[in-house]
Amino acid sequence: MRRIVILGGGMTGLALAYLRNQNPAPGDDILVLEEGPQAGGSIRTLHEEGLVLEAGPHTLRTTAAAERLISGLDLTNEVLVADPRAPRWIVRGGRARKVIPGPAGLLTTAIPFGARFRALGEPFVAPRPAGLADESVHDFFSRRFGAGLARYAAEPLVSGVRADDPKTLSTRSAFPELWEAEVRVGSVLRGLLQAPHPPGPRFRPRTVSFRNGLASLTERLVARSQRAGVRVELNAEILAIEGPFDGDDDGIWKVQIADGTIYPADTLVSTLDATAFASLLETRLPRSASRVSALAYSRLAVVLQAFRPGAPEGRPARIRRPGPARRGVPVPRCPLSLLALPRSSPRGSRPDDLVLRRRARPVAPDLTEGDLLKLAEAEVRRLHPAIGPRVHGRVLKWPAALPRLPVGHHATLDLLAQDLAEINAGHERPRLVVTGSWRDGVGLGERIARAEELAPIL
Numbered sequence: 001m002r003r004i005v006i007l008g009g010g011m012t013g014l015a016l017a018y019l020r021n022q023n024p025a026p027g028d029d030i031l032v033l034e035e036g037p038q039a040g041g042s043i044r045t046l047h048e049e050g051l052v053l054e055a056g057p058h059t060l061r062t063t064a065a066a067e068r069l070i071s072g073l074d075l076t077n078e079v080l081v082a083d084p085r086a087p088r089w090i091v092r093g094g095r096a097r098k099v100i101p102g103p104a105g106l107l108t109t110a111i112p113f114g115a116r117f118r119a120l121g122e123p124f125v126a127p128r129p130a131g132l133a134d135e136s137v138h139d140f141f142s143r144r145f146g147a148g149l150a151r152y153a154a155e156p157l158v159s160g161v162r163a164d165d166p167k168t169l170s171t172r173s174a175f176p177e178l179w180e181a182e183v184r185v186g187s188v189l190r191g192l193l194q195a196p197h198p199p200g201p202r203f204r205p206r207t208v209s210f211r212n213g214l215a216s217l218t219e220r221l222v223a224r225s226q227r228a229g230v231r232v233e234l235n236a237e238i239l240a241i242e243g244p245f246d247g248d249d250d251g252i253w254k255v256q257i258a259d260g261t262i263y264p265a266d267t268l269v270s271t272l273d274a275t276a277f278a279s280l281l282e283t284r285l286p287r288s289a290s291r292v293s294a295l296a297y298s299r300l301a302v303v304l305q306a307f308r309p310g311a312p313e314g315r316p317a318r319i320r321r322p323g324p325a326r327r328g329v330p331v332p333r334c335p336l337s338l339l340a341l342p343r344s345s346p347r348g349s350r351p352d353d354l355v356l357r358r359r360a361r362p363v364a365p366d367l368t369e370g371d372l373l374k375l376a377e378a379e380v381r382r383l384h385p386a387i388g389p390r391v392h393g394r395v396l397k398w399p400a401a402l403p404r405l406p407v408g409h410h411a412t413l414d415l416l417a418q419d420l421a422e423i424n425a426g427h428e429r430p431r432l433v434v435t436g437s438w439r440d441g442v443g444l445g446e447r448i449a450r451a452e453e454l455a456p457i458l
């Protein structure tokens, strides 16, 4: 009998348990341990006042693995697809301007002319200096595309999407496709345009959610997995892990949870955040534990608001400066803040008579929920002065939202790989497997892809 214990019941742990159990060998026993009262991890779909609100991730950019999972779970009819042409909005010179996602964004007037001109010369920039092992996103964009693009594109991208600082965030770890594109053909732009793709029909990613929110995915995973014999234990905070024990019939590992229960395991899969993982296994990770446990996470607040529409919405209004957003709320350090204001869910998941606005932003620890709601409402009203009254507001604070990957993070991961190789050496099946947004991709689509890759090797 093989006992597989998966630590953490978020998207990765649940997808892994389900996919591993698709082809069970006789006697396989799969257990997911989750400390929270519900499964899903960062996915937090709320149903309030007839609205579907996403207080964690709000959309899933699909990978081929994610598309397979969605159809395997019979969720295809529930899918809502975001409009791929919907622009993002950024603010420069007091005005909201459209940005088309992707390389075409270089052609938009959101970026000043001089910066655009310099950026288009990227293919002619000298190749990366030999020996440059990693670089901050700011330095990478400055070197390849010029200081203007680093300021007007990289900074809002990093602070808006990852709630991080472009001067410390690692390009190699956070944006590996950009880092690799440069090394492959000597130019990021050419590398992205000529990215190799596997044989067969070209995969086109979609940005999706579900009629009842992203939790549909994790709820369906739990239901299908449990029906097929997988155990998902909630309120099961893991307090200690002993092992690996050699040749022990009682399990290579012993996992103890808060109520004192001890679960034996032959294979342990951690999907935990870096801090929890390192504290539980530190003595088994002599090379990497101290570096993994030092990883910081961004602090975020998601502010969800529903407004009556008021007068028809036209072009976003001119923004007066200095406004409260410049005073009280952390904004990118350049005079441009990412004001994407995406609808809180893709088209179709909200009552037609309300307009939903969602902001995810880094927060100062002393801002209360009331402060955040006020600031976010003021920001919406500056952009949409004709909008009607706010009829619902909700704030969810994330003290540890997304991992902040420092320059040189790849060296930490190399040390971890050495520790894992030592633990797993000489064994047909791995004894310890480690995955997580701090190791191999932060997006939900990537998390599902990792689960699909790992399932057959457990």
Ligand SMILES: Cc1cc2nc3c(=O)[nH]c(=O)nc-3n(C[C@H](O)[C@H](O)[C@H](O)COP(=O)(O)OP(=O)(O)OC[C@H]3O[C@@H](n4cnc5c(N)ncnc54)[C@H](O)[C@@H]3O)c2cc1C
Pocket: 007, 008, 009, 010, 011, 012, 013, 033, 034, 035, 036, 039, 040, 041, 042, 043, 055, 056, 057, 058, 059, 060, 061, 236, 237, 238, 239, 271, 272, 273, 276, 300, 302, 360, 398, 400, 401, 402, 436, 437, 441, 442, 443, 444, 445, 447
């Ligand atoms: C606010 C926010 C917005 C985001 N927006 C997007 C987005 O729009 N699109 C996108 O693709 N991605 C987004 N992300 C990122 C994405 O949600 C995450 O990377 C992904 O959900 C991580 O899934 P996971 O299963 O790997 O980890 P997690 O979801 O973190 O799951 C790990 C689980 O381990 C559990 N755990 C921790 N310690 C213990 C312990 N000691 N014992 C037992 N259990 C434990 C936790 O409770 C958690 O459930 C967002 C994330 C946040 C926080």
